[in-house]
Amino acid sequence: MIAIIDYHVGNLGSVTNAFKRLGMDVAVTRDHDVIRQADGIILPGVGSFPVAMKHLEQYDLIDVLNEVKDKGTPIMGICLGMQILFETGYEFTTTQGLGFLSGTVELMQVNEKLPHMGWNQLIFNHQHPVLNHIEEEDYVYFVHSYAANCPDEELIAYCEYGGIKVPAIVGKDNVLGCQFHPEKSGEVGKMILKAFKEIVEQ
Amino acid sequence: MLAKRIIPCLDIKDGKVVKGVNFVGLKDVGDPIELAKEYDRQCADEVVFLDITATYENRDIIRDLIQRGANELSIPLCVGGGIRSVEDFRMILSSGADKVSVNSAAVKNPQLIKDASDEFGVQCVVLAVDAKARDDQSGWDVYVAGGRINTGLDLIEWVKKGEALGAGEILLTSMDADGTRDGFDIKMLKAVVEAVNIPVIASGGCGDKEDIAEVFEQTNCDAALAASLFHFGEATVDEVKDICAARHIPVRRNKQ
Numbered sequence: 123m124i125a126i127i128d129y130h131v132g133n134l135g136s137v138t139n140a141f142k143r144l145g146m147d148v149a150v151t152r153d154h155d156v157i158r159q160a161d162g163i164i165l166p167g168v169g170s171f172p173v174a175m176k177h178l179e180q181y182d183l184i185d186v187l188n189e190v191k192d193k194g195t196p197i198m199g200i201c202l203g204m205q206i207l208f209e210t211g212y213e214f215t216t217t218q219g220l221g222f223l224s225g226t227v228e229l230m231q232v233n234e235k236l237p238h239m240g241w242n243q244l245i246f247n248h249q250h251p252v253l254n255h256i257e258e259e260d261y262v263y264f265v266h267s268y269a270a271n272c273p274d275e276e277l278i279a280y281c282e283y284g285g286i287k288v289p290a291i292v293g294k295d296n297v298l299g300c301q302f303h304p305e306k307s308g309e310v311g312k313m314i315l316k317a318f319k320e321i322v323e324q
Numbered sequence: 325m326l327a328k329r330i331i332p333c334l335d336i337k338d339g340k341v342v343k344g345v346n347f348v349g350l351k352d353v354g355d356p357i358e359l360a361k362e363y364d365r366q367c368a369d370e371v372v373f374l375d376i377t378a379t380y381e382n383r384d385i386i387r388d389l390i391q392r393g394a395n396e397l398s399i400p401l402c403v404g405g406g407i408r409s410v411e412d413f414r415m416i417l418s419s420g421a422d423k424v425s426v427n428s429a430a431v432k433n434p435q436l437i438k439d440a441s442d443e444f445g446v447q448c449v450v451l452a453v454d455a456k457a458r459d460d461q462s463g464w465d466v467y468v469a470g471g472r473i474n475t476g477l478d479l480i481e482w483v484k485k486g487e488a489l490g491a492g493e494i495l496l497t498s499m500d501a502d503g504t505r506d507g508f509d510i511k512m513l514k515a516v517v518e519a520v521n522i523p524v525i526a527s528g529g530c531g532d533k534e535d536i537a538e539v540f541e542q543t544n545c546d547a548a549l550a551a552s553l554f555h556f557g558e559a560t561v562d563e564v565k566d567i568c569a570a571r572h573i574p575v576r577r578n579k580q
Contacts (some may be wrong), residue, residue: 127452133420139395169445237447237492239523240546241327241369241576261327261576263369263400265447267424283326306422308364308398 232284394420501529
Protein backbone atom coordinates (compact mmCIF):
# COMPACT_ATOMS: atom_id res chain seq x y z
CA MET A 123 0.00 0.00 0.00
CA ILE A 124 1.17 3.50 -0.85
CA ALA A 125 0.35 6.24 1.63
CA ILE A 126 -0.24 9.64 0.09
CA ILE A 127 0.33 12.10 2.88
CA ASP A 128 -2.71 14.31 3.36
CA TYR A 129 -1.52 17.50 5.03
CA HIS A 130 -3.84 20.04 3.51
CA VAL A 131 -1.83 20.97 0.44
CA GLY A 132 -4.34 20.82 -2.36
CA ASN A 133 -6.24 18.18 -4.22
CA LEU A 134 -4.76 14.70 -4.23
CA GLY A 135 -7.19 13.18 -6.72
CA SER A 136 -4.90 13.03 -9.71
CA VAL A 137 -1.93 11.48 -7.91
CA THR A 138 -4.25 9.01 -6.14
CA ASN A 139 -5.82 7.98 -9.43
CA ALA A 140 -2.48 7.69 -11.17
CA PHE A 141 -1.41 5.01 -8.67
CA LYS A 142 -4.80 3.30 -8.74
CA ARG A 143 -4.51 3.00 -12.51
CA LEU A 144 -1.18 1.24 -11.93
CA GLY A 145 -3.03 -1.29 -9.79
CA MET A 146 -1.73 -0.05 -6.43
CA ASP A 147 -3.57 0.15 -3.14
CA VAL A 148 -3.55 3.78 -2.14
CA ALA A 149 -4.39 5.44 1.16
CA VAL A 150 -4.73 9.20 1.38
CA THR A 151 -3.92 9.66 5.01
CA ARG A 152 -2.32 11.46 7.91
CA ASP A 153 -2.83 8.52 10.26
CA HIS A 154 0.49 7.58 11.83
CA ASP A 155 -0.22 3.84 11.91
CA VAL A 156 -1.20 3.77 8.26
CA ILE A 157 1.97 5.70 7.39
CA ARG A 158 4.08 3.25 9.44
CA GLN A 159 2.54 0.27 7.64
CA ALA A 160 2.86 1.72 4.16
CA ASP A 161 5.22 0.12 1.63
CA GLY A 162 5.81 3.49 0.02
CA ILE A 163 5.13 7.13 0.81
CA ILE A 164 4.14 9.95 -1.51
CA LEU A 165 4.64 13.45 -0.16
CA PRO A 166 2.68 15.78 -2.43
CA GLY A 167 2.65 19.52 -2.18
CA VAL A 168 1.33 22.70 -3.73
CA GLY A 169 1.72 26.15 -2.20
CA SER A 170 4.71 27.53 -0.36
CA PHE A 171 7.57 25.98 1.61
CA PRO A 172 6.76 27.60 4.99
CA VAL A 173 3.05 26.76 4.79
CA ALA A 174 3.78 23.14 3.89
CA MET A 175 6.16 22.75 6.85
CA LYS A 176 3.65 24.42 9.14
CA HIS A 177 0.99 21.92 8.11
CA LEU A 178 3.34 18.97 8.61
CA GLU A 179 3.97 20.25 12.13
CA GLN A 180 0.29 20.90 12.80
CA TYR A 181 -0.60 17.35 11.88
CA ASP A 182 2.37 16.05 13.88
CA LEU A 183 3.79 14.28 10.83
CA ILE A 184 7.47 15.17 11.03
CA ASP A 185 8.49 12.48 13.54
CA VAL A 186 6.61 9.69 11.80
CA LEU A 187 8.07 10.69 8.42
CA ASN A 188 11.54 10.55 9.96
CA GLU A 189 10.71 7.16 11.42
CA VAL A 190 9.66 5.61 8.08
CA LYS A 191 12.55 7.29 6.30
CA ASP A 192 15.01 5.78 8.81
CA LYS A 193 13.60 2.30 8.45
CA GLY A 194 14.01 2.47 4.66
CA THR A 195 10.47 2.92 3.34
CA PRO A 196 10.67 4.41 -0.18
CA ILE A 197 9.52 8.04 -0.12
CA MET A 198 8.80 10.21 -3.13
CA GLY A 199 8.19 13.94 -2.79
CA ILE A 200 6.42 15.70 -5.64
CA CYS A 201 6.93 19.38 -6.50
CA LEU A 202 6.77 21.28 -3.19
CA GLY A 203 6.80 17.85 -1.53
CA MET A 204 10.23 17.38 -3.11
CA GLN A 205 11.43 20.80 -2.01
CA ILE A 206 10.65 20.22 1.67
CA LEU A 207 12.81 17.06 1.61
CA PHE A 208 15.80 19.43 1.68
CA GLU A 209 17.37 21.12 4.68
CA THR A 210 16.37 24.73 4.22
CA GLY A 211 13.92 26.72 2.10
CA TYR A 212 14.19 30.42 1.28
CA GLU A 213 10.67 31.07 -0.02
CA PHE A 214 9.40 34.28 1.69
CA THR A 215 11.45 33.46 4.79
CA THR A 216 14.05 30.97 5.94
CA THR A 217 12.35 27.70 6.87
CA GLN A 218 13.80 24.43 8.05
CA GLY A 219 12.81 21.50 5.84
CA LEU A 220 12.75 17.79 6.61
CA GLY A 221 16.45 17.47 5.83
CA PHE A 222 16.15 14.03 4.18
CA LEU A 223 18.32 15.38 1.34
CA SER A 224 21.21 17.79 1.69
CA GLY A 225 20.79 21.17 0.07
CA THR A 226 18.61 24.23 -0.06
CA VAL A 227 15.64 25.51 -2.04
CA GLU A 228 16.06 28.97 -3.55
CA LEU A 229 14.46 31.31 -6.06
CA MET A 230 15.71 30.36 -9.52
CA GLN A 231 18.24 32.81 -10.92
CA VAL A 232 17.42 32.55 -14.61
CA ASN A 233 17.45 34.78 -17.66
CA GLU A 234 13.97 33.53 -18.55
CA LYS A 235 10.35 33.88 -17.49
CA LEU A 236 9.27 32.74 -14.03
CA PRO A 237 7.45 30.60 -13.07
CA HIS A 238 9.19 27.88 -15.05
CA MET A 239 5.91 26.60 -16.41
CA GLY A 240 5.33 23.91 -18.98
CA TRP A 241 6.87 20.79 -20.46
CA ASN A 242 10.61 20.45 -20.31
CA GLN A 243 13.05 17.67 -21.17
CA LEU A 244 14.80 15.44 -18.68
CA ILE A 245 18.55 15.02 -18.94
CA PHE A 246 19.99 12.13 -16.94
CA ASN A 247 22.83 12.76 -14.51
CA HIS A 248 23.07 9.44 -12.65
CA GLN A 249 21.57 6.04 -13.30
CA HIS A 250 18.69 5.19 -11.03
CA PRO A 251 15.83 2.64 -11.15
CA VAL A 252 13.31 5.50 -11.24
CA LEU A 253 14.50 6.16 -14.81
CA ASN A 254 13.94 2.55 -15.90
CA HIS A 255 10.93 3.15 -18.13
CA ILE A 256 11.75 6.56 -19.58
CA GLU A 257 14.30 7.96 -21.97
CA GLU A 258 16.51 10.98 -21.94
CA GLU A 259 14.81 14.06 -23.47
CA ASP A 260 11.36 12.86 -22.47
CA TYR A 261 9.10 15.76 -21.51
CA VAL A 262 7.54 16.26 -18.07
CA TYR A 263 5.37 19.06 -16.68
CA PHE A 264 6.96 21.69 -14.42
CA VAL A 265 5.47 24.62 -12.60
CA HIS A 266 7.68 26.33 -10.02
CA SER A 267 9.80 29.39 -9.33
CA TYR A 268 12.00 27.91 -6.59
CA ALA A 269 14.43 25.08 -7.22
CA ALA A 270 16.73 22.79 -5.29
CA ASN A 271 20.40 23.50 -4.92
CA CYS A 272 21.86 20.08 -4.16
CA PRO A 273 25.12 18.12 -4.40
CA ASP A 274 25.81 16.29 -7.66
CA GLU A 275 25.46 12.86 -6.07
CA GLU A 276 21.82 13.59 -5.23
CA LEU A 277 21.02 14.85 -8.73
CA ILE A 278 19.48 12.02 -10.77
CA ALA A 279 18.07 14.10 -13.63
CA TYR A 280 17.74 17.78 -14.49
CA CYS A 281 16.34 20.02 -17.17
CA GLU A 282 17.80 23.15 -18.71
CA TYR A 283 16.01 26.43 -18.29
CA GLY A 284 17.14 30.02 -18.55
CA GLY A 285 20.80 29.07 -18.54
CA ILE A 286 20.82 26.81 -15.48
CA LYS A 287 20.44 23.12 -14.69
CA VAL A 288 17.18 22.75 -12.81
CA PRO A 289 17.13 19.66 -10.55
CA ALA A 290 14.20 17.56 -11.79
CA ILE A 291 14.70 14.20 -10.05
CA VAL A 292 16.73 14.05 -6.86
CA GLY A 293 17.38 11.24 -4.47
CA LYS A 294 19.50 9.51 -1.89
CA ASP A 295 18.98 5.98 -0.51
CA ASN A 296 15.24 5.42 -0.10
CA VAL A 297 14.32 9.09 -0.64
CA LEU A 298 13.31 10.44 -4.04
CA GLY A 299 11.90 13.74 -5.24
CA CYS A 300 10.44 15.07 -8.49
CA GLN A 301 10.30 18.81 -9.05
CA PHE A 302 7.80 18.25 -11.87
CA HIS A 303 4.36 16.66 -11.56
CA PRO A 304 4.52 13.03 -12.74
CA GLU A 305 0.74 12.77 -12.26
CA LYS A 306 0.30 15.59 -14.81
CA SER A 307 3.03 14.47 -17.17
CA GLY A 308 1.15 12.17 -19.52
CA GLU A 309 2.59 8.78 -20.40
CA VAL A 310 6.12 9.68 -19.26
CA GLY A 311 4.81 10.63 -15.83
CA LYS A 312 2.98 7.33 -15.57
CA MET A 313 6.20 5.48 -16.38
CA ILE A 314 8.01 7.32 -13.57
CA LEU A 315 5.28 6.39 -11.10
CA LYS A 316 5.42 2.83 -12.40
CA ALA A 317 9.17 2.76 -11.69
CA PHE A 318 8.48 4.05 -8.18
CA LYS A 319 5.86 1.32 -7.76
CA GLU A 320 8.51 -1.27 -8.69
CA ILE A 321 10.96 0.23 -6.20
CA VAL A 322 8.25 -0.03 -3.54
CA GLU A 323 7.45 -3.63 -4.44
CA GLN A 324 11.07 -4.80 -4.30
CA MET B 325 14.23 22.89 -23.84
CA LEU B 326 10.83 24.15 -22.76
CA ALA B 327 8.20 23.04 -25.27
CA LYS B 328 5.61 25.35 -26.78
CA ARG B 329 2.24 24.31 -25.41
CA ILE B 330 -0.90 23.64 -27.43
CA ILE B 331 -4.05 24.02 -25.40
CA PRO B 332 -7.53 23.06 -26.54
CA CYS B 333 -10.17 25.18 -24.83
CA LEU B 334 -13.58 23.75 -24.04
CA ASP B 335 -16.35 26.30 -23.66
CA ILE B 336 -18.80 24.74 -21.24
CA LYS B 337 -22.44 25.56 -20.55
CA ASP B 338 -24.60 23.54 -18.18
CA GLY B 339 -21.99 20.79 -18.12
CA LYS B 340 -21.78 20.49 -21.91
CA VAL B 341 -19.24 21.72 -24.45
CA VAL B 342 -20.16 24.60 -26.69
CA LYS B 343 -18.19 26.96 -28.88
CA GLY B 344 -19.19 30.53 -29.41
CA VAL B 345 -18.40 32.35 -32.61
CA ASN B 346 -17.78 35.92 -31.54
CA PHE B 347 -19.41 34.86 -28.27
CA VAL B 348 -22.84 34.25 -29.86
CA GLY B 349 -24.43 31.38 -31.75
CA LEU B 350 -23.58 28.47 -29.52
CA LYS B 351 -23.44 24.92 -30.80
CA ASP B 352 -23.34 21.87 -28.55
CA VAL B 353 -20.48 19.49 -29.25
CA GLY B 354 -20.60 17.04 -26.38
CA ASP B 355 -19.30 15.79 -23.09
CA PRO B 356 -16.36 17.84 -21.76
CA ILE B 357 -14.57 14.94 -20.08
CA GLU B 358 -14.72 12.65 -23.10
CA LEU B 359 -13.49 15.45 -25.32
CA ALA B 360 -10.72 16.42 -22.88
CA LYS B 361 -9.53 12.80 -22.67
CA GLU B 362 -9.41 12.65 -26.44
CA TYR B 363 -7.21 15.77 -26.43
CA ASP B 364 -5.01 14.17 -23.77
CA ARG B 365 -4.56 11.19 -26.11
CA GLN B 366 -3.74 13.59 -28.96
CA CYS B 367 -0.88 14.99 -26.86
CA ALA B 368 -2.50 18.25 -25.81
CA ASP B 369 -0.25 19.94 -23.25
CA GLU B 370 -3.03 21.27 -21.06
CA VAL B 371 -6.80 21.68 -21.24
CA VAL B 372 -8.90 24.71 -20.38
CA PHE B 373 -12.50 24.45 -19.20
CA LEU B 374 -14.23 27.77 -19.61
CA ASP B 375 -17.65 27.86 -17.98
CA ILE B 376 -19.33 30.51 -20.08
CA THR B 377 -22.51 30.46 -18.04
CA ALA B 378 -20.16 31.74 -15.39
CA THR B 379 -22.51 32.05 -12.47
CA TYR B 380 -21.54 29.06 -10.38
CA GLU B 381 -25.13 28.95 -9.17
CA ASN B 382 -24.98 25.25 -9.49
CA ARG B 383 -21.57 24.57 -7.98
CA ASP B 384 -22.14 20.84 -7.79
CA ILE B 385 -22.10 20.53 -11.58
CA ILE B 386 -18.82 22.36 -12.02
CA ARG B 387 -17.22 20.70 -8.98
CA ASP B 388 -18.14 17.28 -10.30
CA LEU B 389 -16.84 18.17 -13.75
CA ILE B 390 -13.49 19.37 -12.39
CA GLN B 391 -13.13 16.31 -10.18
CA ARG B 392 -13.79 13.98 -13.08
CA GLY B 393 -11.45 15.99 -15.30
CA ALA B 394 -8.62 15.99 -12.77
CA ASN B 395 -9.00 12.29 -12.05
CA GLU B 396 -9.16 11.15 -15.65
CA LEU B 397 -6.66 13.47 -17.34
CA SER B 398 -2.90 13.04 -17.23
CA ILE B 399 -2.23 16.68 -18.14
CA PRO B 400 -2.90 19.96 -16.31
CA LEU B 401 -6.39 21.43 -16.19
CA CYS B 402 -7.20 25.14 -16.06
CA VAL B 403 -10.72 26.31 -15.19
CA GLY B 404 -12.19 29.74 -15.79
CA GLY B 405 -15.41 31.67 -16.00
CA GLY B 406 -17.27 33.60 -13.34
CA ILE B 407 -14.57 33.46 -10.67
CA ARG B 408 -15.20 36.28 -8.23
CA SER B 409 -13.49 35.49 -4.96
CA VAL B 410 -10.69 33.66 -3.21
CA GLU B 411 -13.37 31.16 -2.14
CA ASP B 412 -14.14 30.45 -5.82
CA PHE B 413 -10.43 29.79 -6.34
CA ARG B 414 -10.42 27.46 -3.36
CA MET B 415 -13.43 25.49 -4.60
CA ILE B 416 -11.96 25.04 -8.07
CA LEU B 417 -8.45 24.13 -6.89
CA SER B 418 -9.66 21.80 -4.15
CA SER B 419 -11.79 20.02 -6.76
CA GLY B 420 -8.57 19.22 -8.62
CA ALA B 421 -7.92 21.97 -11.17
CA ASP B 422 -4.30 23.09 -11.48
CA LYS B 423 -4.99 26.67 -12.49
CA VAL B 424 -7.81 29.16 -12.31
CA SER B 425 -8.30 31.85 -14.90
CA VAL B 426 -9.87 35.08 -13.80
CA ASN B 427 -11.04 37.91 -16.05
CA SER B 428 -13.78 40.45 -15.23
CA ALA B 429 -13.53 40.04 -11.46
CA ALA B 430 -9.83 40.93 -11.56
CA VAL B 431 -10.62 44.15 -13.44
CA LYS B 432 -13.27 45.03 -10.88
CA ASN B 433 -11.08 44.03 -7.96
CA PRO B 434 -7.37 43.70 -8.85
CA GLN B 435 -6.61 42.78 -5.23
CA LEU B 436 -8.17 39.38 -6.02
CA ILE B 437 -5.06 38.53 -8.07
CA LYS B 438 -2.84 39.30 -5.09
CA ASP B 439 -5.03 37.56 -2.54
CA ALA B 440 -5.31 34.41 -4.67
CA SER B 441 -1.61 34.25 -5.51
CA ASP B 442 -0.64 34.82 -1.87
CA GLU B 443 -2.97 32.04 -0.81
CA PHE B 444 -2.43 29.44 -3.55
CA GLY B 445 0.76 30.48 -5.35
CA VAL B 446 1.31 32.46 -8.56
CA GLN B 447 1.43 29.27 -10.61
CA CYS B 448 -2.32 28.77 -10.41
CA VAL B 449 -3.44 32.34 -11.12
CA VAL B 450 -4.04 32.89 -14.83
CA LEU B 451 -5.08 36.40 -15.76
CA ALA B 452 -7.40 36.14 -18.75
CA VAL B 453 -7.62 39.36 -20.73
CA ASP B 454 -9.91 40.17 -23.66
CA ALA B 455 -8.64 43.13 -25.65
CA LYS B 456 -9.46 45.04 -28.80
CA ALA B 457 -7.53 47.65 -30.79
CA ARG B 458 -8.56 51.25 -30.24
CA ASP B 459 -10.04 52.97 -33.29
CA ASP B 460 -7.05 55.28 -33.58
CA GLN B 461 -4.69 52.23 -33.45
CA SER B 462 -2.85 53.79 -30.50
CA GLY B 463 -3.01 50.51 -28.57
CA TRP B 464 -5.61 48.16 -27.12
CA ASP B 465 -8.41 48.46 -24.59
CA VAL B 466 -9.39 45.75 -22.13
CA TYR B 467 -12.97 44.44 -22.38
CA VAL B 468 -15.01 42.49 -19.84
CA ALA B 469 -18.34 40.69 -19.64
CA GLY B 470 -17.60 38.42 -22.59
CA GLY B 471 -16.34 41.33 -24.65
CA ARG B 472 -19.38 43.54 -24.19
CA ILE B 473 -17.96 46.27 -21.98
CA ASN B 474 -14.91 48.42 -22.72
CA THR B 475 -13.22 49.08 -19.38
CA GLY B 476 -11.08 51.88 -20.81
CA LEU B 477 -8.04 50.15 -19.30
CA ASP B 478 -4.96 50.04 -21.51
CA LEU B 479 -3.97 46.43 -22.26
CA ILE B 480 -0.26 46.87 -21.66
CA GLU B 481 -0.73 48.72 -18.38
CA TRP B 482 -3.22 46.10 -17.23
CA VAL B 483 -1.05 43.05 -17.92
CA LYS B 484 1.92 44.73 -16.21
CA LYS B 485 -0.24 45.46 -13.20
CA GLY B 486 -1.53 41.88 -13.24
CA GLU B 487 2.00 40.52 -13.23
CA ALA B 488 3.01 42.83 -10.38
CA LEU B 489 0.00 41.67 -8.34
CA GLY B 490 0.95 38.02 -8.73
CA ALA B 491 -0.57 36.60 -11.92
CA GLY B 492 1.51 33.61 -13.02
CA GLU B 493 0.40 33.60 -16.62
CA ILE B 494 -1.55 35.75 -19.11
CA LEU B 495 -4.26 34.25 -21.32
CA LEU B 496 -4.63 36.89 -24.00
CA THR B 497 -7.66 36.86 -26.30
CA SER B 498 -7.81 39.30 -29.17
CA MET B 499 -11.43 40.39 -29.69
CA ASP B 500 -10.45 41.55 -33.15
CA ALA B 501 -9.19 38.12 -34.17
CA ASP B 502 -11.58 35.93 -32.16
CA GLY B 503 -14.07 34.10 -34.35
CA THR B 504 -12.48 35.28 -37.60
CA ARG B 505 -10.27 32.19 -38.00
CA ASP B 506 -7.79 34.43 -39.83
CA GLY B 507 -4.88 33.71 -37.50
CA PHE B 508 -3.71 35.03 -34.15
CA ASP B 509 -3.27 38.74 -33.45
CA ILE B 510 0.50 38.83 -33.81
CA LYS B 511 0.89 42.54 -33.14
CA MET B 512 -1.06 42.46 -29.88
CA LEU B 513 0.76 39.33 -28.70
CA LYS B 514 4.17 40.77 -29.41
CA ALA B 515 3.33 43.86 -27.39
CA VAL B 516 2.17 41.82 -24.39
CA VAL B 517 5.04 39.30 -24.51
CA GLU B 518 7.47 42.20 -24.46
CA ALA B 519 5.70 43.91 -21.58
CA VAL B 520 5.70 41.03 -19.09
CA ASN B 521 8.08 38.34 -17.85
CA ILE B 522 5.49 35.61 -17.24
CA PRO B 523 4.18 33.06 -19.76
CA VAL B 524 1.63 34.28 -22.31
CA ILE B 525 -1.03 32.09 -23.95
CA ALA B 526 -2.21 33.26 -27.38
CA SER B 527 -5.94 33.04 -27.98
CA GLY B 528 -8.40 34.13 -30.62
CA GLY B 529 -8.30 33.74 -34.37
CA CYS B 530 -6.85 30.28 -34.84
CA GLY B 531 -8.33 28.98 -38.09
CA ASP B 532 -5.96 26.27 -39.20
CA LYS B 533 -2.92 24.26 -38.19
CA GLU B 534 -0.50 26.69 -39.78
CA ASP B 535 -1.75 29.53 -37.60
CA ILE B 536 -0.36 27.82 -34.50
CA ALA B 537 3.08 27.29 -36.02
CA GLU B 538 3.01 30.87 -37.18
CA VAL B 539 2.23 32.37 -33.78
CA PHE B 540 5.20 30.50 -32.30
CA GLU B 541 7.50 31.64 -35.11
CA GLN B 542 6.45 35.25 -35.01
CA THR B 543 6.10 35.87 -31.27
CA ASN B 544 7.72 34.61 -28.10
CA CYS B 545 4.41 33.45 -26.63
CA ASP B 546 4.53 30.20 -24.66
CA ALA B 547 1.31 28.54 -25.64
CA ALA B 548 -1.48 28.69 -28.18
CA LEU B 549 -5.10 28.08 -27.36
CA ALA B 550 -7.74 26.96 -29.86
CA ALA B 551 -11.27 25.65 -29.64
CA SER B 552 -13.18 25.12 -32.87
CA LEU B 553 -10.12 23.92 -34.83
CA PHE B 554 -10.02 20.87 -32.56
CA HIS B 555 -13.67 20.47 -31.59
CA PHE B 556 -14.95 19.96 -35.08
CA GLY B 557 -12.23 17.47 -35.92
CA GLU B 558 -10.60 19.71 -38.53
CA ALA B 559 -7.24 19.02 -36.95
CA THR B 560 -5.84 16.94 -34.13
CA VAL B 561 -3.30 18.30 -31.68
CA ASP B 562 -0.88 15.70 -33.05
CA GLU B 563 -1.26 17.07 -36.56
CA VAL B 564 -0.55 20.59 -35.35
CA LYS B 565 2.55 19.28 -33.59
CA ASP B 566 3.68 17.53 -36.81
CA ILE B 567 3.70 20.91 -38.50
CA CYS B 568 5.41 22.64 -35.59
CA ALA B 569 8.11 19.94 -35.37
CA ALA B 570 8.74 20.16 -39.10
CA ARG B 571 9.28 23.89 -38.64
CA HIS B 572 11.72 23.28 -35.74
CA ILE B 573 9.39 24.57 -33.04
CA PRO B 574 10.00 22.58 -29.82
CA VAL B 575 6.88 20.55 -29.02
CA ARG B 576 6.26 17.51 -26.86
CA ARG B 577 5.38 14.42 -28.91
CA ASN B 578 3.50 11.29 -27.94
CA LYS B 579 5.76 8.36 -27.11
CA GLN B 580 5.75 5.74 -29.83
